[in-house]
Amino acid sequence: MFTTLARIIKYGFQNFWRNNLVSFATILVLLLAVVVFQGMVIFGEIGKQAINAVQDKIDISVYFVSNAPEDEILKLKEALLTLSEVKSVDYISKDEALELFKERHADDPTISQAIGELEENPLRASLNIKAKNPNQYSLIASFLENDSSKSVIQEVSYSQNQVVIDRLAKILSLGRRTAAVLTLAFAIVAIIISFNTILLAIYSNKEEIGIMRLVGASNAFIRGPYIIVGVIYGIIAVLLAMILSAPFIYAASPYVAVFIPGMSLWGFFMGSFFKLLGYNLLFGVGIGVISSVIVIRKYLEV
Amino acid sequence: MITFSNVSKTYNHHEVLRDVSFKIEPKEFVSLVGRSGAGKSTLVRLLIGEDKPDKGRIVFGPYEINKLQSQELPAVRRHMGIIFQDFKLLPRKTAYENVVFAMEVAGRSEEDIEEAAPQALELVGLGKKMSNYVHELSGGERQRVAIARAMVNQPDVIIADEPTGNLDPVNTWGIINLLLKINELGTTVLLATHNKDIVNQLERRVISLDDGMIIRDEDKGKYILT
Numbered sequence: 001m002f003t004t005l006a007r008i009i010k011y012g013f014q015n016f017w018r019n020n021l022v023s024f025a026t027i028l029v030l031l032l033a034v035v036v037f038q039g040m041v042i043f044g045e046i047g048k049q050a051i052n053a054v055q056d057k058i059d060i061s062v063y064f065v066s067n068a069p070e071d072e073i074l075k076l077k078e079a080l081l082t083l084s085e086v087k088s089v090d091y092i093s094k095d096e097a098l099e100l101f102k103e104r105h106a107d108d109p110t111i112s113q114a115i116g117e118l119e120e121n122p123l124r125a126s127l128n129i130k131a132k133n134p135n136q137y138s139l140i141a142s143f144l145e146n147d148s149s150k151s152v153i154q155e156v157s158y159s160q161n162q163v164v165i166d167r168l169a170k171i172l173s174l175g176r177r178t179a180a181v182l183t184l185a186f187a188i189v190a191i192i193i194s195f196n197t198i199l200l201a202i203y204s205n206k207e208e209i210g211i212m213r214l215v216g217a218s219n220a221f222i223r224g225p226y227i228i229v230g231v232i233y234g235i236i237a238v239l240l241a242m243i244l245s246a247p248f249i250y251a252a253s254p255y256v257a258v259f260i261p262g263m264s265l266w267g268f269f270m271g272s273f274f275k276l277l278g279y280n281l282l283f284g285v286g287i288g289v290i291s292s293v294i295v296i297r298k299y300l301e302v
Numbered sequence: 303m304i305t306f307s308n309v310s311k312t313y314n315h316h317e318v319l320r321d322v323s324f325k326i327e328p329k330e331f332v333s334l335v336g337r338s339g340a341g342k343s344t345l346v347r348l349l350i351g352e353d354k355p356d357k358g359r360i361v362f363g364p365y366e367i368n369k370l371q372s373q374e375l376p377a378v379r380r381h382m383g384i385i386f387q388d389f390k391l392l393p394r395k396t397a398y399e400n401v402v403f404a405m406e407v408a409g410r411s412e413e414d415i416e417e418a419a420p421q422a423l424e425l426v427g428l429g430k431k432m433s434n435y436v437h438e439l440s441g442g443e444r445q446r447v448a449i450a451r452a453m454v455n456q457p458d459v460i461i462a463d464e465p466t467g468n469l470d471p472v473n474t475w476g477i478i479n480l481l482l483k484i485n486e487l488g489t490t491v492l493l494a495t496h497n498k499d500i501v502n503q504l505e506r507r508v509i510s511l512d513d514g515m516i517i518r519d520e521d522k523g524k525y526i527l528t
Binding site: 019 | 378
């Protein structure tokens with residue numbers, strides 16, 4: 001068993017090396033497929049970060065009447081947190097609201113002076129609510145409409161921002177679906193091209209496969225080396241893709257940061273290097289092996 | 303050892319073999335003769351399981367060839383040494399590697415291979431060209447490699463389909479002498495040929511085919527097709 005495996009591996013490397021022109025061409029095509037796949041993974045991450053950045057900016061605020069008891073507000077906060085749609089609820093008391101206001105206008109002496117002259121805090125306590133999904137804000141708003149704390153609520157920002165929030169939710173959802181469809185389309189194109197390249201590579205060995213069968217080679221003995229070659233193609237294509245794409249990612253990183261503040265493409269690439277390598281290997285080696293298995297099967301039916 | 307019982311085969315409405323029956327015993331040297339298109343190669347293809355008969359039974363040792371599944375054939379072919387007119391060598395391998403490949407697929411040990419593969423090549427006179435790739439060898443040398451590969455696993459039978467068809471007279475007799483030597487060592491040989499001179503000089507059993515039918519089966523026969 002071990003001897004047979006060792007022989008299969010030996011023939012795999014031998015086929016790869018002695019068929020060097022075909023190997024080179026196949027690796028080149030696989031390399032392009034892996035680069036496309038890796039691009040999809042990276043752009044998927046950029047898209048996710050962009051969507052998250054926009055999503056993080058969406059929230060609804062509940063403003064309370066000035067004499068609303070704090071325990072009533074906190075009770076509402078607890079009730080909101082029990083909703084499955086709610087991601088987070090931040091309570092900002094009247095005093096905290098005033099402090100934030102002062103901080104925000106510290107550079108403006110007129111406002112600072114006006115605040116100093118006030119006898120009473122005119123700001124209202126509020127709850128800032130973030131939903132897990134932008135299209136869930138209407139559900140949270142209707143919960144607030146029907147809650148027993150309604151009497152202490154002065155205003156809910158959702159009704160004012162409803163159109164914007166709904167539109168953003170639709171755009172984000174469309175963005176996600178478009179990304180998924182594009183990813184699938186590119187993956188299918190990459191797989192078809194790679195499959196056909198491997199089909200042609202093995203087709204050129206069709207006669208050899210027939211000879212091996214005549215000599216008495218079992219299907220596993222014939223198939224095995226082609227699978228090994230598929231693995232070698234995949235590994236080399238993936239390593240080349242990672243090495244060749246690194247300088248481009250490094251160069252593009254500052255430009256991406258302009259569009260998505262806080263996003264470091266290079267940081268993501270380096271931080272997810274092994275994850276990316278794993279995905280790429282799964283894709284590249286997967287295509288190499290699966291294509292080989294499918295193609296060789298056709299010639300083993302003789 | 304080999305039995306054909308009422309075997310028929312049709313390709314594109316043309317009956318290539320008609321009700322063919324014969325038996326070959328162990329250690330026999332049998333020439334299968336006939337004009338081009340007489341059915342010799344079809345008979346060989348059916349015997350090695352490359353095709354199935356429409357009718358009849360083909361038995362080789364314990365195997366009923368016509369009933370074997372595709373995945374069962376490799377094991378049977380390891381008991382056969384097959385030689386073709388176009389050599390059918392693995393083109394990206396050396397003479398030595400071609401012989402070794404046949405041994406490796408048969409599961410022979412490394413020690414065995416290291417001993418028997420050079421011996422087989424020495425026997426066919428290619429001791430000095432073991433490291434040559436197939437494209438570096440002449441037609442006669444390629445056929446010698448094919449013979450070394452066919453005999454190295456000590457098969458029960460050598461099946462040679464027009465092995466000298468692409469060779470000059472000197473190489474032709476070199477190959478025939480090798481087949482005779484293999485037969486003397488106890489291996490059955492089935493030689494499909496339309497070379498009259500060879501058959502007539504061999505003075506061995508001759509099965510003559512014409513238009514898909516056996517017209518003659520004689521011990522120490524001659525090449526007669528009428």
